[in-house]
Amino acid sequence: MNTPRPEYPRPHFDRSERWVNLNGEWEFARKADRFTETIVVPFPWEHPDSGVSAHWLPTAWYRRQLQRPEDWAGERTILHFGAVHHHATVWVNGDLAVEHDGGYLPFEADITDLLDATGSGELVVRVDAPTDKRFIPHGKQRSLPADDYDGCAFTPSSGIWQTVWLEPRPAAYISRLDLRPTDALDGIEVTLTGPSPVRIEIPGVAVQEYDDWPGTATVPIPQPRLWSVDDPHVYDVVVTAGEDTVRGYTGLRKVEWHGGTLAVNGVPTYVRGVLDQGFWPTGGHTAPSDEALRRDLELARAAGFNLVRKHIKLEDPRWLYWADRLGMLVWAEPPSTGRFTPEAVAAFEDVTAGMVARDGSHPSIVIWGGYNEEWGLDWDVPGDPAKQDAVRRAYRIIRDADPTRPVVDNSGWAHVETDLVDWHYYDENVGSWAAIVDRLINTADGRFPVRLGPEFVAEKAIAAPGFDGTDKVQLNGEYGGGSTSVERGWHLRWQTQELRRHPRNAGYIYTELYDIEHETVGVYTYDRRTKDLGGVVPSDVHAETVLIVDVTPDRPGRDLVVPTGRSIVVPVRVSHHGRDPLLGTLHWSLGDASGTAPVDAKPFAVTDAIELTLPATAGRLLLWATDAAGAVVARTAVDLAD
Template sequence: MSLSITDQALVSSETGAVPRPEYPRPDRDRSEQWLTLNGRWDFEADGIRSDITVPFAWESEASGIRRTWLERGVYRRQVVVPAEWEGRRFVLNFGAVHHRAVVRIDGSAVGEHIGGYESFEFDVTDFLVPGVSSAVEVEVEAPADKRAIVHGKQRSIPRDDYDGVSFTPTSGIWQPVWLEARGRTYARAVSLRGDSLTGIDVSVELAGDEVAGSVVRAQIPGASIELTSDAAGRASGRIELAEPRLWSPEDPHLYRVEVSVGDGDSADRVVATTGLRRIETRGEELVLNGSRLYVRGVLDQGYWRDTGLTAPDAEALRRDIALARELGYNLVRKHLKFEDPIWLHEADVTGMLVWAEPACPSRFSTAAAEAFEAQLPAMVERDGNHPSIVIWGLYNEEWGLDWDIPGSAARAEAAERAYDVLRALDDTRPIVENSGWSHVKSDLVDWHYYEPDLATWKQAVADLASGERETFPVRLGPDFTVDKSFYGSASFPRTGVPILNSEYGEGFTSLERAWHLRWETQELRRHDRYAGYVYTEFSDVEHECAGLLTEDRRTKDWGGCIPADVNAETVLVLDLVPERAGADVATPVAGFELGVHVSHHGRSALQVQVQGAWAPAGSPTDVVPASGIVTTGSLEVQPFALSDAVALDVPARDGAGRLLVWATDATGAVVARAFLDAAEVEAPNRRGAREGEFVGAAVPGEA
């Protein structure tokens, strides 16, 4: 019997094998001389004296502790620097520790870091001697009351307003820990940008013995530059490329830039990766490398069963990227989390686009806003080189702003200030200052809307696209619904900024969710004004079962829906408001005329013919029937322009069945698929309802 990836991680922790043994930063490679510190540490907290497995949070089963609401813990272990590192500098790295970490070596304070999602490092050269064992201690504080600190989806006590969509906290060391040997003067930070499309802009910040006046070399095969650092230890320049090769989802070409400082045995060397690509807005369009981009995205919260926010292994990170692509998506919105660099590197390597965003606090205060902004430099420094990241997010749904940008100048100013801080750090990507609604300073107008009634959804999506309305209802609590607006101020421009939906989805069961996915997505594709969408969500998380996949990344019963068809470059848009999941149309079906549009987001026009045929109920939707096919005439479809409707004459049908609809191109290849289920539409059972709760036609057979 094969084990799931989560079970493999648990077995590793139980047997003493080092978990997450791979080098943690493939995008900034120093794997020639490094030492993982993952594995067993001594742990002490509130009467607990035990082993703990790093890098898993102490709430997780994989850690061996599995305790929630511990607010303080101390980690200890022995470390021996390899003798061959003599003469080099030693740097202790932490992928992430929630929330405050104080590090000591042999009792001496090394440093302190506050912020639960950022990577950080300490130069510990003066504290370690090659070949000699030293005691490393990490004291961690993780407040149960997280309201004023960045914590995203981690549950807090007192509870957040959004506690119903919060999960088990992630406390303590929850990302890899490792030690590196570096040169006596070394590149502490390397920034690479390729938005010129003709070369790689390189910025290096030095640390160590001689930061001023040091020679810094940056090279790729066939091209190099030599720089000299200034008094502050900074050096910058551009590697010009004679034959630049752009990075794109279709051709995710990466450049590996070797940055070296100094010469001989004391020299420093790191290999960082990036790509040549430019993401920008032009009016209401997103544009990638000069071509229009339509976002077909999925929201991913980056949780795993039994390991929480920490991936059980590197393969789990890479597999999630592959699964998102198999579902038809070209972008992943990584929600309220700095994701593992291995995941981001895999996105770079495979061409998956990324919307990246930090975690946020839940209550507004000056201190909370400052804590939120304080993590942004670390986010850009760590992740800014990734060409896959095409959108930066900031606040989410006014969390940390008390759901009140429109009613509070101070809260609106906090959102604007966060935008300005991030824009000063990185001017190469669009920024969303408050995802969901109430925009005051943003490069994108994104909106979150959950609506169970498809007729209402269809009309709302149309009205929001046309500009007839700006508001939509948002259920913030069981008895608390607010009309939220695209805009948080009267001065925000109503045109000229790209608009996209960045959260939607409905349904109680997996069948209902797949049904809503089909019909809600097609309505978004009906309106060419939109720049894309992001479905909620990729996989289940604890009690939240809204995922296309289970928490273990297994597929669900989608009732014949193939998500890759729904999210394809070319899709069919049907002029029909369906009845309900499993019964898009009621039986018996009289012959009718079905209007079919084509939404095509390729780079050139497409000649198609729409066809349809009845098949038995429950038939596979990716098999073309052999008989009973009805067809339309040929239709030329232009990119990013919904085609006119063609009429498909649907034959009558007495009993249940599945109408398969597909489009073929000039070669006869199928380029788009859709389907309709015909079945009896049974009135809902409301026996025993309180008087007045249900009014409608009598259910057959009822007295």
Template sequence: MSLSSTDTIDIDPAVGAPIPRPEYPRPDRDRSARWVSLNGRWDFSADGIVAPITVPFAWETEASGIHRTWLESGTYRRVIQAPSEWAGSRIVLSFGAVHHRAVVLIDGAIVGEHVGGYESFEIDLTDHLSVGADAELTVEVEAPADKRAIPHGKQRSIPRDDYDGVAFTPTSGIWQSVWLEARGATYAETVEVRGDSLTGIGIAVTLRGQQDAAVRARLVGADAGIELETDGSGRLRGRIEIDEPQLWSPESPHLYRVEVTVDDGSGFPDSVIVTTGLRRIEVRGECLYLNDTRFSMRGVLDQGYWPDTGLTAPTNEALQRDIHLARELGYNLVRKHLKFEEPLWLHEADVTGTLVWAEPACPSRFSAEAAEAFDAQLPAMVERDGNHPSIVIWGLYNEEWGLDWDIPGSTARAEAAVRAYDRLRTLDDTRPIIENSGWSHVKSDIVDWHYYEPDLATWKHAMAEIAEGTRETFPVRLAPDFIVDKSLYGTSEFPRHGVPIVNGEYGEGFTSLERAWHLRWETQEMRRHDRFAGYIYTEFADVEHEGAGLLTEDRRRKDWGGCVPAAVNAETVLVLDMLPLRAGADIEPPAEKFTLDVHVSHHGASTVSGCLHAAWLSAGARIAEVPYRHETSSSTVHVVPFELSDAVTMTVPARHEPGRLLIWLADGSGTVLARSFLDAAEVEPPNRRGAREGEFVEAPVPGEG
């Protein structure tokens, strides 16, 4: 099989049509020399339905061919065959993900089962298959409508979750790729590689088969290799030193490929190639450091939904394209929200140098059972995804979902968050962990907050107070009729200083124009305060009824009213000392010249210098096109990384008609380092005619009035 779906067209013999999602699913853990995709047409039965289904699309989706919601069980069947040339090898059946409980049978006999709707899992079928012979593979799936006690993230539940207003069509059944692959008689069941030393790669392997097999690791493309030695606990460990290490970073995402071979003397050795990078992510006081260099995360929240295919990307190209679209919007980090995204997506993040905040799905109501189910995901998350250098933050709970919005009022709920943190820390001590994104932190390496505020004056004031440490609470609308004050901290013991503070979600506005306007002004207020270590805008793309995306559900650009997200999220930005009036009219056309104070925020590695310029353009002119002329300029401004510059006062000439004031920073060679703008237009008072004080007027029913 081909690694890329663009190289060959693989045909599903059952229907004579191309196999959906035909690419090898694990480029980060490559065994593509001997594998068979099981995507395509399967037989399906459920609740009176007997029909073909297209794997790997959930049965709720149009792409599956079933397109039914609230089926609580379904049975998949198809004939499989291991190629004759696999004789002597171990044959492994792999599932990307099945929601929620899967029982797997070969020719009617149970060979394995798995619980957990987002985790990858595999079953060794060697003792149940005869190579070259047909066998019937059956997968019986249970997907409860009542999901409150199981991790389900943004999937809708019956009874409805407290957060049903931000939940979407469920994803049930097989929803990621299924495949067979051949491995050695003794094989590497897990391979952990870490490059956080920045000078070499640590390797840990667990074996399936003979524990005394010889295990060797080498860098692909290099002659040097090492023998791994047992550590006495059933794992073998070693370390490859690199003489001239090349670090992985967003600017230079260098990747190393490590081939691990296992030979037990049977004549059927095993080989797998894993990918990683040399990079270190650290918390130092209130700052984040990547490879010993301070950085700020400029992130966007991505829920990973697509029209017609739900949580499953329709194609690998669509999956990879999302990474590139996020980068085009100026973001250096993607928060993949409440979902283990496919390894293909994470691999593309590795290749492109895109940082990732990864997190599991949450349950919705608290119980010992729900907390245990949440924690049970964590080993699988780290085992599958921990090798990716792009992942720089592990998230856990989100907004106390599964903790009943009540960490401060419940010792048991607070302890559940702490237990999840402690368990994840034992699994991976190389990344910062956020135990409960949003508020009420009890044990976390980063303090983050989710705050949605429609009034810019209030937002500006709140950002200043949070940065100063004089404000810990903010209002959160948990339901249309339920607003509470949430605190950054869930306990008085949590330190108020010495921990990085970041925004985990923000964004406001009804129309796309308003949302882009809020993006501009809210982001600049966070960049005003150097204490903040980053932000996450909500969100990347629309999902079903949720229209908060910078892009539509099918990834088309919206009307941003002249805003260029890449300029808003740039390494260097301008911060204007003013409070705008409203979207499309930051100021009224000025009858007289006026002064404007401008600061520069720079989050690069070295000092930058340049002059500020401003010029009036026609209304709606593109800010990407800097004019040759300017109407006012400053003297040279020197900007130190992570220190907001002093204000530069610019005198702006009058404008008697609508227009756009472009403001930009250019270095000595004329290269534009940052840009912003003000729209000047008349502000019309809102129309409130027709209001009847104290009187309710029922709207007529269509067709009756």
């Protein structure tokens, strides 16, 4: 068979000139020493791509033969695992090589001395994947017994789920490489742990050499080219320390958050985000290909989004690589636990710290997340100081490791110490949706209802006791509504325009990019096909410029009832988040009638209402705006019924 996932798995810490991919068919046993099956690595054993499809299997064994390339003799041979859920024990030729606990972070073992004289060996991996996942970081993987959020959890992804590989390195080697832009965006700050001397090269730009490495150095870049959504330029960095060489890359960009605004490179940036949970129909947590990782980002861009919130999962580093290369902003957050115990909190804090250490060089990441909706905190942050302390510690773990990006401490509810104040609100009544959104954004009243079960609605609050978010950047962290695709499209249009109505709101995260198993709330289907959203085009809803229609709609297909025989007035506002003013024209068409009105929209603002007088005619009212050159920059529609 062809090697699955053949691409080098760690583009931000690259030794790809010499490596051996160990993906492919391995022997597989559900009980020790009973290797009667094969499994395709790196696909989780629950999912079809693995060839096994074993459910609720708490322990399994993997086995295969290793052979070190002949030209690696005299160097150290390192065995790497991208991620294994959850506890891995690794032997080579019967000797213990490494144990690792935690299902989302990479680990390695120097196996040089465990191979035989010919450089070969038998590799055996035992994986323990508890069915009861409530006390370990596991995100949206279903647990047995169930998490409190079981209704939105999915088939687990157990075992080896990222690439396994070998690579050589010298005895003295680079163990850490962090790349960050300077504050002035005129160079790259390089931090590495390794031997001296050190040579740093930015190909075609600069070279610096050090006989005695100071630990951190700055490489100036003349005429710097910044990284942005529109121009995602990255600089490759080649570092040689002693006899070891590693390649990395980063981009020059700065994130700022103040005055109610999130800015990238000094430009106010309205977050048009989407939730992405990182599941695939036949591979669970593991994408079928590198192209599939790239395609998800392209689909998000095609739907009008400029940011992806990767939801409670540390994604394959190749996905972040493509976000960097394609210019997609990322909100990154660690996988959640399900219960509040000292051990669960410690495990969550370990993976949180590991997230920043692994992914901090990626320019696409502009927001770090900690907890989500008090998951792993028994949904009781406001009433328990110990849980407030846990939220505060998670925030500070991230903030201390990386002060250059804003941190969300507890996304959605009960903020304790945070840089961004976000709130999750779901409501399928358009009237109450608009009213509560207005109140949350524009008043100090941060209470809102949350449906936690079919018959259970709890009142949640944005702030935990003692927290004041008045001067913080505020945005919506999750929203969406509707049971059918047509209803989803209808709510997408009307709910999003309400979020765009309020200048104080810094953006939103729509739930979600694609369906997953029983959760059919995506813009796309689970296999990433487009949906019929009742004529709603997501890229129009999430455009840089949108039209806000000042009516309270009734239901899909019947937005507004028109009186018989009389004209009607429909107020329309323009929400414009371009860098330059929009001087253009608003157009409308209804049946045989049509008309225009001038548009004068300031950047990052909402215009006053433009009142359109229309005939009292049933049908679909089409509205669109053009710029001075006649290009269409915004579209929407209203269904009129008699």
